[in-house]
Amino acid sequence: MTTTENGSGTRELAGKRALVTGGSRxxxxxIVRQFLDAGAExxxxxxxxxxxxxxxxxxxxxxxRTRAGAETLAAAAHELLGGVDILVHNVGGAGPHKGALAIPDEEWQDTLALNFLAPVRLDALLAPGMRERRTGAIVHVSSAATPLAPPPFLHYTAxxxxxxxxxxxxAAELAPSGIRVNTVSPGRTATPGGEATREQWALLDEGPGQDTTAPPIGRDGRPDDIADAVLFLMSDRxxxxxxxxLVVDGGEFPRG
Ligand SMILES: NC(=O)c1ccc[n+]([C@@H]2O[C@H](COP(=O)([O-])OP(=O)(O)OC[C@H]3O[C@@H](n4cnc5c(N)ncnc54)[C@H](OP(=O)(O)O)[C@@H]3O)[C@@H](O)[C@H]2O)c1
Incomplete structure (x- = not known):
């Protein structure tokens, strides 16, 4: 039995149709690789x-970031998969600034579009199909640093x-329809986007600096640490x- 099989030996996401945004790196x-291993389309x-x-x-x-982009993706989900049972809103990110007041208006709009409006729009396009079928699961990817509200990233954490x-x-609205909605909040994870952002932050000559010490667990996150949590939330378990x-951060940002 592999880790993606359930107790009866069936792959955990067998027969499920999944959309994962931002799956190229x-x-x-x-998440894409773990879902494929677990038997999802x-x-x-x-x-x-x-x-x-x-x-x-x-x-x-x-x-x-645009409504047209969300519509293109939702149309592809309908045409290529016939709808989705599993929806992971993974796309996100933003660059640092010297402080909250230095964040330009267009970047506030861009960051809100990418990190907030994109999931809202895609849910509105794809969750009604889940509601009709009375089954589905959605995960929104946030950030463990959100409650800290660091000024260089206030557009992002807001x-x-x-x-x-x-x-x-x-989650409250869709629970009676049999649809589960959860958030996964990663801590510092070694990815191309994460590393590029931290390099830009290190180059800022003003504003609060970043903490480069490893999280209490002794290492930075790996993409599979986060994918493990997402796969669990999408499984029948x-x-x-x-x-x-679900905060997955090696203990870096304890929450009450
Ligand atoms: N890595 C970390 O330390 C960390 C920490 C906390 C939270 N997170 C969150 O975890 C999620 C994934 O982060 P990551 O570090 O894996 O990011 P990443 O390495 O930058 O990868 C982002 C993915 O999203 C795609 N993407 C970016 N902008 C897009 C757009 N406008 N439309 C469609 N696709 C777009 C990228 O491809 P293209 O560029 O080709 O579009 C890529 O596939 C994000 O929500 C991020 O906020 C990450």
Missing amino acids: GIGAA VLTNARSAASTPHDGATFVAADV AKAALENYSRGL AGWLTGSN
């Missing part, structure tokens, strides 16, 4: 395809805080879990 790529997107695409996943180019709040409310926020 980093955390999204690990997987559609993923990014603005540009991965240099080493996953065998077995379908890729669509779509920029989810957008992620909105996402967490929205995710809880959506999490059948009674909804409205939760």
Whole structure:
């Protein structure tokens, strides 16, 4: 039995149709690979395809910052998969600034569009199909640093805080329809996007500096650490879990 099989030897996501946003690298790529291993049919997107695409996943180019991009992706999910049972909103990120007041207006809008509006729009397009079928599971990827609200990233953590709040409310609305909605909040994870952001932060000559010490568990996260949590939340083992926020950060940002 592999780790993606359940107690009866069936692969955990066998027969499930999954959309994972931003699956061309980093955390999204690990989620796509684990979902494929678990037997799901997987559609993923990014603005540009991965240099080493996953065998077995379908890729669509779509920029989810716009409503048109979300509609392109949702249409592909309907046409190529016939709808989705599993939806992971993984796309996200933002660059640092010298402080909250230095964040330009267009970047506030861009960051809110990427980290908050994209999931809201895609849910509105794809969750009604789940409701009709009275089954489905959604994960929103936030950040363990959200409650800290670091000024260089206030546009990002404010957008992620909105996402967490929205995710809880959506969970309450969809639970009676048999749809589970949860959040996964990664800590510092070794990905191309994460590393590039931390390099930019280190180059800022003003504003609060970043803490480069390893999390209490003794190492930074790996994309598979986060994908493990997402796969668990999508599996039947999490059948009674909804409205939760699973913080996966090696103990870096303890929450009450
Ligand atoms: N890594 C960390 O330390 C960390 C910590 C906390 C939270 N997170 C969260 O975890 C999630 C994944 O982060 P990551 O570090 O794996 O990111 P990443 O390495 O930058 O990968 C992001 C993925 O999203 C795609 N993408 C970016 N902008 C897009 C857009 N506008 N439309 C469609 N696709 C887009 C990228 O491909 P293209 O560029 O080709 O579009 C890529 O596939 C994000 O929500 C992030 O906020 C990460």
